[in-house]
Amino acid sequence: MTIRRIHSIHKVVFFFLAMLALNAGCSRTAADKGLTVAGSTSIQPFADHWAEVYMHEHPGYTVNVQGGGSSAGIQAAKSGAADIGMSSRELKDDEKDLLEIVVARDGLAVIVHPENPVDDLSLVQVQNIFAGNIRSWKYAGGPDREIHVVTREEGSGTRGAFQEMVMGKSRIFPRAIVQDSNGTVREIVANDPASIGYISLGLVNERVKAVRLNGVEPSHEHIEEKKYALVRPFLFVTSGPPKPAAQDFINFVLSREGQELVERDGLIPVFRN
Amino acid sequence: MTRLERKESLIRIALLVVAFSAVSVLVVITVFIIEEGTPIMVKYGFKKFLFNLDWFPSEESYGLLPMVIGSIMVTFGALVIGVPFGLACAVFLTEFSSKRLRRVIKPMIELLAGIPSVVYGFMGVVILVPFIRETLGGPGLSVLASSIILGIMILPTIISISVDSLEAVPPAYREGSIALGATRWQTTRMVMFPAARSGIIASIILGMGRAIGETMAVIMIAGNAIAIPRSLLDPVRTLTSNIALEMAYASGEHRQALFATGVILFVIIMILNTIANVTSKRRKA
Numbered sequence: 001m002t003i004r005r006i007h008s009i010h011k012v013v014f015f016f017l018a019m020l021a022l023n024a025g026c027s028r029t030a031a032d033k034g035l036t037v038a039g040s041t042s043i044q045p046f047a048d049h050w051a052e053v054y055m056h057e058h059p060g061y062t063v064n065v066q067g068g069g070s071s072a073g074i075q076a077a078k079s080g081a082a083d084i085g086m087s088s089r090e091l092k093d094d095e096k097d098l099l100e101i102v103v104a105r106d107g108l109a110v111i112v113h114p115e116n117p118v119d120d121l122s123l124v125q126v127q128n129i130f131a132g133n134i135r136s137w138k139y140a141g142g143p144d145r146e147i148h149v150v151t152r153e154e155g156s157g158t159r160g161a162f163q164e165m166v167m168g169k170s171r172i173f174p175r176a177i178v179q180d181s182n183g184t185v186r187e188i189v190a191n192d193p194a195s196i197g198y199i200s201l202g203l204v205n206e207r208v209k210a211v212r213l214n215g216v217e218p219s220h221e222h223i224e225e226k227k228y229a230l231v232r233p234f235l236f237v238t239s240g241p242p243k244p245a246a247q248d249f250i251n252f253v254l255s256r257e258g259q260e261l262v263e264r265d266g267l268i269p270v271f272r273n
Numbered sequence: 274m275t276r277l278e279r280k281e282s283l284i285r286i287a288l289l290v291v292a293f294s295a296v297s298v299l300v301v302i303t304v305f306i307i308e309e310g311t312p313i314m315v316k317y318g319f320k321k322f323l324f325n326l327d328w329f330p331s332e333e334s335y336g337l338l339p340m341v342i343g344s345i346m347v348t349f350g351a352l353v354i355g356v357p358f359g360l361a362c363a364v365f366l367t368e369f370s371s372k373r374l375r376r377v378i379k380p381m382i383e384l385l386a387g388i389p390s391v392v393y394g395f396m397g398v399v400i401l402v403p404f405i406r407e408t409l410g411g412p413g414l415s416v417l418a419s420s421i422i423l424g425i426m427i428l429p430t431i432i433s434i435s436v437d438s439l440e441a442v443p444p445a446y447r448e449g450s451i452a453l454g455a456t457r458w459q460t461t462r463m464v465m466f467p468a469a470r471s472g473i474i475a476s477i478i479l480g481m482g483r484a485i486g487e488t489m490a491v492i493m494i495a496g497n498a499i500a501i502p503r504s505l506l507d508p509v510r511t512l513t514s515n516i517a518l519e520m521a522y523a524s525g526e527h528r529q530a531l532f533a534t535g536v537i538l539f540v541i542i543m544i545l546n547t548i549a550n551v552t553s554k555r556r557k558a
Contacts, residue, residue, distance in 0.1 A: 041521065069522035148412040153497075154330050155522030163331075171329060174339075177414055177508050178497035180518050191403060192412055 035245050038066040039073015039086030042157040042200065043234045046104065046262055047086060053261060054252050063249060070157050074098065077237045083246045085237040088157035089164065098237040103253050105268040107201030108162060108230035109210035109218045111186065113193040118142040120212040123229055127166050129196060132173030137194065149176035150185050150197035158182065161232040162198050198230075202266020223268050234267070306539055310532035322533065328499045330519070330527040337534060339501050343416075343509040344485055344541075346502065347495065350420025351427055351484040356477055358424070359431030363473075366432070367439040368461050379436065386429035394493030397422045402494055411506030414496030419509065422490055427480035434479065438472020439465055471552045478549040482542055488513040512538045 037047055044067045051063035068076070070087040074095055077085030091100055110126055112118060118141050121129075128134040129147055138144040151172050152159035163172065177195075179185045185197040190207035201218055204210045210218050213229055222228040236250060252258050259269035314322050317335060325336025362382070366375050397418055406413030446468055450460040466473070488511075496508020497518060510518075516531050516538075523531055 067521070069524070072522075072524055075524075146411075153518045153522075154328075155519055155527065157522075160331075171332075174327075174500040175498050175507070177412055178499070178510070178518065180492070180521075187398075188412075188414070192406060195412065 034062040034064055035084070035249055036064045036066065036076075036082045037084045037086060037236075037249070038064075038068055038076045038082035039237075040070040040088040040157045040234070041067040042070075042088040042106065043086040043103075046234070046265055046267060049261055049265060050249075050253050050258055053257070054249060057252075058248075061245070069155060070160065074237055077239050080239065083238070083243065084249070087235040087237055088232055089160050090233065091235070091237065095237075098239055099241065101236045101238075101250060101254075102233045102270050103236050103250075104234040104259070104262045104270060105223065105231050106234055107218050107220075107223050107228060107268065108158065108165070108198050108232065109201045109204045110196065110198050110213060110230075111189050111204060111208040111210050112196050113189060113191075114207070114209045115193050116142060116209065118211065119209065120215060122214050123166060126213065127168070127170065130162075130167060130172050130176070131170045132175065145194050148192055148195040149173055150188050150195050151176040151178055152182075152185065152198075153178050153180050156180070158198070158200060162230075165230050165232070166198075200266070220268055231268075303539070306532055306535045309529060310534075310536035313526055313529040314533050314536070323537070326501070328515075330523070330530060333526065335526075335530040335533075337512070337515075337537065339499050340510050340512045340515045340534065341537065342501050343495075344511040344513070344538075346416055347419045347423060347491065347509060347511055348481055348484045350416060350505075351423035352477065352481060354421055354424025355427040355431055355480055355484075359428050359476070359480070360435060360473065362428070362432050363435035363439060364461055364465075366436050368457060368465065379433070382429050382432050385425075386433075390426065390487060390490040391493070393422050393426055394490035397490060397494035405506070409506055411504075412496060412508060414494055414508050415506045416495070416502050416509045417505040419491050419495040419511075420505075422494055423484045423487055426487060426490065427483050430480040430483055431476045434476035435469070435473050438469040438476070441472065442468040475549045475553040478545055478552070482545045482549070485511075485538070485541060485545070486513060488517050492517055512541075 037051070044065060047065045051065050055061060055063055066082070070089050073082065073085035074087055074091070075085075076082035077098055078095075085098070087100075088106070091098065110121065116137070118137060121140060125134065125140055129140065130149055130151065132149070134140060135147055136144060137147055140147075149172075152162075159172075177188065179188060179197075182199040182203045185199050186203060186205070186208055189195045189197045199208075201210070201223075204218075212218070216222050216227045216229070218228050218230070223231050236253070238246060241247075242250060254271065259271055263269045313335070322335060322337060323341065324338050325334070326338050327334040327336045328339065366378060370378070401418050401421060402413035402415075404413075405411070405415060405418055409417070442465055446464050447460055450464040451457070455463070491511050492514040495510065495514060497510040497514055498508035499510055500507075502509045512534050516534050519527070520531060
């Protein structure tokens with residue numbers, strides 16, 4: 001048993017050495033025309049998509065998209081570690097010295113099981129459910145059944161936005177189930193008739209039901225008319241005016257093509273050309 | 274020195290370097306975790322860190338007690354399920370089954386150890402969690418679900434080491450007992466178990482180490498709530514899942530707090546491994 005364990009440690013060491021060698025080789029070539037975009041993991045998949053199409057149309061240019069979270073992205077833009085930082089929350093006061101560009105908007109949907117008779121909640125009710133003050137569906141217009149609250153993990157941009165827009169100063173219930181992605185939250189809500197969660201609007205599908213908030217259905221139209229309450233901006237931030245390569249990428253993102261891409265991915269475009 | 278000897282010594286040195294690189298990885302990991310994790314424990318006070326109930330990194334509140342208790346509950350639950358099954362299986366294989374049957378079953382059990390934990394987690398989410406939710410209530414993602422899955426995951430460890438230690442008991446013990454008129458079960462209970470005791474204890478402790486360290490399967494089925502569970506049907510978060518869940522976004526103190534979680538986990542596992550080593554050494558003496 002010990003011998004086997006040592007053997008596998010060796011494998012790991014060799015693997016790391018191999019990875020190091022590979023990395024050293026890569027970074028030298030990628031640094032030339034590379035543009036680094038880093039930050040929010042909520043924006044990351046969309047930014048990946050932008051980068052992919054952009055690089056396809058501009059051969060020879062490289063756009064590196066990295067995650068790390070909104071705060072890390074803002075820090076990276078400040079320190080110059082990234083050319084563009086991505087943030088899925090508004091900038092705080094001490095971060096206002098950065099230049100910010102809204103590249104898309106995302107709605108947050110509060111979701112329940114399709115069989116749940118509740119399809120309209122007020123923001124106050126949502127807040128009380130997630131704070132653990134309302135524990136049974138019977139106080140929210142449903143059957144007498146315990147509510148299973150599903151939330152995201154601490155540090156997630158989606159949770160941050162939900163905390164800011166819904167919870168305010170109150171804490172999310174510690175007994176809430178915690179999942180680490182939009183997908184797993186949706187999966188649990190789709191299977192558990194007593195559960196409630198929140199996910200990015202673009203990821204709502206027929207297996208879950210997005211409830212109306214204060215009577216407003218979460219839809220692209222209502223978000224554009226500013227009727228729906230839970231909307232967060234997706235920001236690109238730069239320290240000072242972006243350098244030409246970054247500006248070119250931002251222009252692409254804001255172009256008709258870039259905006260159509262995000263709309264197809266389920267976000268709300270900032271311009272409709 | 275002949276060519277052959279030179280070659281021999283070259284290989285020896287190469288192997289020595291590789292062997293030390295393995296040990297150095299251990300040293301690097303230990304130093305790194307402790308260096309990253311201890312400053313925040315010192316800053317907030319070790320007691321507060323370990324016994325505070327609130328884990329709200331965004332409000333700079335880092336209490337690990339729910340996770341420590343969560344880990345203990347889930348591990349204990351896994352032992353409650355895994356130990357009786359594992360020992361019964363080991364006894365059957367060594368005392369009651371034919372050699373041919375043992376040759377088929379034992380490799381199959383060892384194969385169980387090779388199944389990736391994410392597969393166990395997936396089975397848990399797809400089969401066990403809905404079953405618990407529908408029959409017993411609650412969200413299904415619970416202490417009970419994680420205990421059952423972990424109990425199954427530690428079976429191979431418990432069975433194979435227990436079988437080895439039961440097989441290592443000199444055959445004369447068994448023969449003597451049977452010659453004195455004891456039944457097979459009496460022989461197992463009063464002769465074989467006491468003789469193989471230290472090996473069996475070591476197997477349980479190693480299984481415990483596996484259960485405490487398991488991450489992926491637990492994240493998928495435990496529900497990860499940051500509160501001490503009030504029943505077996507409540508969701509729970511373990512130390513390992515706390516690190517894995519929040520690592521991706523953590524920065525600054527939050528990150529240090531996760532390293533500190535690692536320090537505590539590291540200490541717990543060191544203690545378990547030491548106990549296992551001591552008991553298994555006593556067996557050889």
